[in-house]
Amino acid sequence: MHGTIPLVRTARPSGRPFAGDTLVVASHNTGKVREIADLLAPFGLTRVVSAGELGLPEPEETGASFAANAELKALAAARASGHPALADDSGLEVVALEGAPGIYSARWAGPDRDFGRAMERVRSELGSGRDRRANFACALSLAWPDGHVDTFEGRVYGDIVWPPRGDRGFGYDPIFQPDGHAVTFAEMDPADKHAISHRAEAFRLLVAACFDPATG
Known part of the structure; x- marks a missing residue:
């Protein structure tokens, strides 16, 4: 899956400092790219x-977990571009559906998304009458062309609501109401969502490990 480039995973909440000026976001999902770009904005990357x-x-997502899929996407983009690459794999996990759609969240939307x-x-x-508890999960992987990759995971918990509400966000946001809030992700101001989302939690860990000025 990773070709001839060695894979070096970091299990601790620490990682290789990012020192470049170009970062590839390994995604074709415009909503996801926009959200990641917003989170990266404070770090002054040139490109x-x-x-x-x-x-x-887009590489085939053959991993059995969010982390595995994020890693293979990040490594593929880093190898192909020659620059560090950041990949996200995320999805909705519904308790009553035994965690589905999970890693198949995008596939449930079909080829037309x-x-x-x-x-x-x-x-x-x-x-x-079934349990409506659910969570969004996110794995963020930062990979380098030499095969090094650091991965960080975050989750946010809430409930499934129906009918869908709101026209912001993307994906399953209109049916997910996070704990402590009376609105869905799709009804939230993007800045409010960024402050509490699964992606924001994973990103906080990534930043502390790889983008902290003290480590760069």
Whole structure:
């Protein structure tokens, strides 16, 4: 899966300092790229470019976990571009569906990325009277062309709501209401979502390990 480049994983909440001026966001999902770019904005990178902008192919997500898929995407983009690459793998985990859609969250939306259809499938499989607890999970992997990769994970918990509410965010955001809030992710101001999301939690760990000025 990783070719001939060695894979060096970091299990501790520490990582290799990022010292370059170019970072590839290993995604073709414009909503996800925009959200990651917003989170990266304070770090003054000269160039943040997506895999889609570079015309890089999307590798097949063959991993059995969010972390495994994030790592293979980050490594593929780093090898192909010659620059450090940041990949995200994330999804919705519904307790009553035994964690589904999980790593298959995007696949539930089909080849056309129709998340209206995906959300309807969640509603249909849940039915009525079942536990509505759920969480979003995110793994962020930062990989270098030499095969080094650091991975960090975050989660945010809440409930599935129906019907969908809000037109902000992307994916399953309109049916997820995080704990302590009366609105869905799709109804939130993006800055408020960034402060509490699964991606923000993983990003905080990434920043502390790889982007902290004290380590750079």
